Amino acid sequence: MNTMADSKTIAKAAAAAGGKVRMTPSEAFVETMVAQGVKDTFGIVGSAYMDAHDLFPLAGIRFLSVAHEQNAAHMADGYSRVTGKHGVCIAQNGPGITNFVTGIAAAYWAHSPVVCVTPESGSLSMGLGGFQETEQMPIFSKISKWQVHVNSPLRIAELTGRAFDIAMAERGPVQINIPRDYFYGEGDYDIPQPHKLERAAGGPESLDAAARMLARAKFPVILSGGGVIMGNGIKECVALAEYLSAPVVNSYLHNDSFPASHALCCGPLGYQGSKAAMNIIAKADVVLALGSRLGPFGTLPQHGLDYWPKNAKIIQIDADSRMLGLVKKTTIGICGDAKLAAVALLERVKAIVKLTPNKARIAEVQKAKKAWTEELDKWPSPNTKTRIGPRQALAALARAMPKNAMVSTDIGNVCSVSNSYLHFEQAPSFLAAMSFGNCGYAFPAVMGAKVGRPDRPAIAYVGDGAWGMSLNEVMTCVREKIPAIAVVFNNGQWGAEKKNQVDYFENRFLGTNLQNPNFADVAEAMGAQGLTVEHVDEVGDALRAAVRSNKPTVINMMLTQELGDPFRRDAFRQPQRLLAKYRKHSAKQYR
DSSP: OOSSSOOHHHHHHHHHTTSSSEOHHHHHHHHHHHTOOOOOEEEEOOGGGHHHHTTTTEEEEEEEEEESHHHHHHHHHHHHHHHSOOOOEOOTTTHHHHHHHHHHHHHHHTTEEEEEEEEEOTTTTSSSSSOOOOOOOOTTTTTEEEEEOOOSGGGGGHHHHHHHHHHHHSSSSSEEEEEGGSSSEEEEEEOOOOOOOOOOOOOOHHHHHHHOOOHOOOOOEEOOOHHHHHTTTTTHHHHHHHHOOOOOOEOOTTTTTTTTTTTTEEESSTTTOOHHHHHTTOOOOOEEEEEEOOOGGSSSTTTTTTOOOOHHHHHHSSSSSSTTSSOOSSSSEEOHHHHHHHHHHHHHHHHHHHOOOOOHHHHHHHHHHHEEEEEHHSOOOOSSSSSHHHHHHOOOOOOOTTTEEEEEESSHHHHGGGGGGGOEEEEEEEEEOOGGTTTTTHHHHHHHHHOOTTSSSSEEEEEEEHHHHHTTTHOOOOHHHHOEEEEEEEOBBOOHHHHHHHSTEEEEEEOOOOOOHHHHHHHHHHEEEEEEOOOGHHHHHHHHHHHTTTTEEEEEEBHHHHHHOOOOOOOOOOOOTTTTGGOOGGGGOOO
């Protein structure tokens, strides 16, 4: 076979042949991906699927070879989040597949339609303890929306197509497990076409009840969540908010779910979020959670504020009925698409009551935002001779950020503080590992985003600890010509955990101090551009230069060791040491 036929040609041939075309299982697998619109895949080449892999170029499918399989899954995640398409990752059976687990778990909590293809040991040797053999289905069972083991080569197209459909319909990763010998042979195949799922606004009775509640509300607040972004419903959310004069807060790590410059936008809730958002939602008598599962980490007290309104009525809208009322008790739960629900609610509220802009409420939002901005500007974050205070660095980065930039943040102290400083006018623009919170996420995710949207700047915020897990992908950026930018916060510590040692363990710094090389020099040795920044007035120039260069770039940002608030004060208690009098270790050994 010299060229792969496009899906329309295959469909015509199938119709002429009575519905099926004779081909190899590898061809059927690749043709199914073509039918699903796959243009890019991420992984490491392996003998287990090489017969299909050899067909990728002929099918117009790009294969991006990574340095580590975990990062392939993160790239697929970032790619799917900014394109709205499937992200596909594939690797060698056994250790290659087990390396996917962390990335697939992150995709699961981000609701990303990632297709994880897991070639398996041969069907006739499974269970014999052969080379690179392990059971590959159980390890993904709790972090995927659907799993399928291809139980016959003749079903490879059917089951692959079904997996792609479910990933998109249920917004989450799926696994296709294929014995390596099932790529060989030949058979008669019908290449399935994608199923388009028609979504709905929700039940009419619950929508009517919600509209009446919103029409009567004295201080309604909209919590705009990830479902608004995934459903492309920001314009509809804006229209509803404007009619209600309802302040809008972003759900945790979805700072791009409402335009930051809008008069009703208050900023994000949750860890290191906006005090303006927290003070405003505390006043709500009705909260409309639009496209949000109301995850617990995004509603915990912060900045000393226990802000979640205890007596407010909660209207929750989510496409997954299992999320309704799961975390917060809801007054009305609506299983529906966020965009369509916003449209339906606006129509119903307009039919109930004619509203005019509530100038007093809008002014209250502006006052709260102004106060929070002024507080952030004055927050102490002193520089030293060759080190920048982290808050000063984050503020300078925000001022220099291109308006159309895509930004990913890793887990960690400085990256988390950035939640207060990142503002967006369009979506999707903000990527994070969400509640899975794994280190090493940001850089590969933004690489995948850049592959999916090469027209937009792609910038990762990474702590120096997490950078040790992902700096190997700088080589991938150079080889694959992906001009992603990494801003590495180099402060010589695992900051989030060090803060816990400060607060609870009397400054015994066990395992949290780091000794780093010059990351800019390391990047240049890999063939990328490296920039070292030691003064706050250099921050903006460095970011703008990196964007202009259109080259893979690592900005080695030298920061002081200032630490922000810890992640989980609620998860710690002061330690007891019953054997302390028998243990005479000096605390100096920890420092």
